[in-house]
Amino acid sequence: MTPQAVEKLALVGVGLIGGSFALALRERGLVREVVGIGRSRSNLEQALERRIIDSIGHDCAAARDAELVLVATPVAQMPRVFADLAKAVGDECIVTDAGSTKQDVIRGAREAFGERMTRFVPAHPIAGTEKNGAAAAFASLYEGRKVVLTPEAETNPCALARVQELWRACGAEVRTMPASRHDAIFAAVSHLPHLLAFALVDELASRQEAAEFFAYAASGFRDFTRIAGSDPEMWRDISVANRDALQAELDRYGKQIERLRHLLQDADEAGLEEMFRAASNARRAWEGRSA
Amino acid sequence: MTPQAVEKLALVGVGLIGGSFALALRERGLVREVVGIGRSRSNLEQALERRIIDSIGHDCAAARDAELVLVATPVAQMPRVFADLAKAVGDECIVTDAGSTKQDVIRGAREAFGERMTRFVPAHPIAGTEKNGAAAAFASLYEGRKVVLTPEAETNPCALARVQELWRACGAEVRTMPASRHDAIFAAVSHLPHLLAFALVDELASRQEAAEFFAYAASGFRDFTRIAGSDPEMWRDISVANRDALQAELDRYGKQIERLRHLLQDADEAGLEEMFRAASNARRAWEGRSA
Numbered sequence A, B: 001m002t003p004q005a006v007e008k009l010a011l012v013g014v015g016l017i018g019g020s021f022a023l024a025l026r027e028r029g030l031v032r033e034v035v036g037i038g039r040s041r042s043n044l045e046q047a048l049e050r051r052i053i054d055s056i057g058h059d060c061a062a063a064r065d066a067e068l069v070l071v072a073t074p075v076a077q078m079p080r081v082f083a084d085l086a087k088a089v090g091d092e093c094i095v096t097d098a099g100s101t102k103q104d105v106i107r108g109a110r111e112a113f114g115e116r117m118t119r120f121v122p123a124h125p126i127a128g129t130e131k132n133g134a135a136a137a138f139a140s141l142y143e144g145r146k147v148v149l150t151p152e153a154e155t156n157p158c159a160l161a162r163v164q165e166l167w168r169a170c171g172a173e174v175r176t177m178p179a180s181r182h183d184a185i186f187a188a189v190s191h192l193p194h195l196l197a198f199a200l201v202d203e204l205a206s207r208q209e210a211a212e213f214f215a216y217a218a219s220g221f222r223d224f225t226r227i228a229g230s231d232p233e234m235w236r237d238i239s240v241a242n243r244d245a246l247q248a249e250l251d252r253y254g255k256q257i258e259r260l261r262h263l264l265q266d267a268d269e270a271g272l273e274e275m276f277r278a279a280s281n282a283r284r285a286w287e288g289r290s291a
Helices: A016-027 A041-049 A075-088 A103-119 A157-169 A179-205 A210-215 A219-224 A232-241 A243-265 A269-290 B016-027 B041-049 B075-088 B103-119 B157-169 B179-205 B210-215 B219-229 B232-241 B243-265 B269-290
Strands: A006-012 A031-037 A055-057 A068-071 A094-097 A123-125 A146-149 A173-176 B009-012 B034-037 B055-057 B068-071 B094-097 B123-125 B146-149 B173-176
Touching (some): A041 A055, A075 A103, A094 A157, A146 A157, A157 A173, A179 A210, A179 A232, A179 B210, A179 B219, A179 B243, A210 B179, A232 B243, A243 B232, A243 B243, A269 B179, A269 B210, A269 B219, A269 B232, B034 B041, B041 B055, B068 B157, B075 B094, B075 B103, B075 B232, B094 B157, B103 B179, B103 B232, B123 B157, B157 B173, B179 B210, B179 B219, B232 B243, B243 B269
Parallel strands (some): A006 A031, A031 A055, A068 A094, A146 A173
Antiparallel strands (some): B123 B146
16 A cells, blocks of 8 residues: 655755655655755755755754654764754654664653654664765665664554555565664674674784785675774764663673684684584575575 | 796695686696596596596595696695605605695695605685685686795795796786794684684574574675685684684784773773774775775
8 A cells, every 4th residue: 555645754864864765755756845954065955956855954943844854864963853853843743763773862862852752753774874975865775675663662653654654665674673672683783793893903903014914805804894994983873872782792792702712722623613614504594595 | 937837737626726726827828737636526527527637636646747736625634635745746846735824734744745845835825715616716716816925944946936936827916925924914814804703693693583683684794794604614624723823813802802892881982983983994995905
């Protein structure tokens, strides 16, 4: 069933994530008007040129008569954005977000929205972030991708259903789970790998002989460290926002490092092979399923 | 200057590495006859069919009148292969290898060859290992790739020069360094990343909720863990062979994990950003140089 078109969509943060959402809705005739709000004037002008947005709003007041607001800024900016939006939007307006962490975003939203928290729908579209800005947005970004919604006890069911049907219309597969579960899962499968890759490259780069070492790095190193080229500010914010879950993951991983250390010390061939084989089998099975 | 053709090349292990060396020499008219020796009859027959080798040898005795022997088996099999070769090959024969670790290979060679160690040239071609077997071999594998030679004090300079000119003729860039240096570099840029990726996937796969966690893993996870799909036996052997250097790397990395733990505990945004930025800059600079 095709959802009703959004009369007015306000995008706070018109980058790859927000811009692609607008383009996906537009392509399907599911939005009549889009206003873009953001810090970079040149990015907003590019969004205007690419017809991602119809107009540029100077600040969150421009979201006044929006039916739906998508906040797609870095997570650390969200509390301030929510506070500004709380003063601007109407009672019927639905606010949703695209943050990579959920418990801290929800804390910020609750503080800003108070009783109107019922109209806030916490969401995380799982989509690439290597390229940024309105220039990188494209309408099919969400096709076949997952979007996780993490409603709270008070979330209005109609608001939740509305956000869900719009993401589905964009081609996404929508899943719902508690925010704490979301944060635990993404600490393990996304945030920890990023930190491990940053840690490895930072350690190598800090050595006197770094240039010589890097000269011998090959394709395995290239893949393993690709995510270490990610945006430092964004990952600083995610790390701090999800630090409880991340610390638990680091503890588990620290134990694996200890295990490896012992296996090497004992030259325990069977133990090493067992760990490598379990990993190799799981990795191949996952690649097979997710291909 | 084009090197003289090899009269007879014996390949012990006719997989991607050995087979591609033979094909590269053949394509340039730099080898007259190739005999293949290996454990898998069907692999050797495939090599024969693909004209990688001219004949199948039953064991190392078939290397009797070879001018050059390339040992391209897994490193753990090399001591036995060297012992068999020592009984077979002539005094003028040059033996070289393609092992990913060097100090342990050299120990095995010295034990087998004794005084004839002068004719052994330790080598490590840095080339992909994701696909295996004679079926995967191709003539251009080494073009633009690095080959590291790690001669010992007694290595005969003519033997060294011969191996060097043949790898160069295959299109490789040849570097020379001490075996201990080689092992330290590859522990850092190759062996450690493999162990870290294995450890991560093994840890995730061991959880009760593994299936749900894997379902949310995305492209960053895919790249980071690609090397965890590598061959468990091969990496068991490499880990044990290079365990001293690997333990030193694990110690350094363990300290980075500790550092991350403290940064998160203190919610030290500046410290986290500093680490991430150093890594991101180094990673981007490396990608730029090596592209």
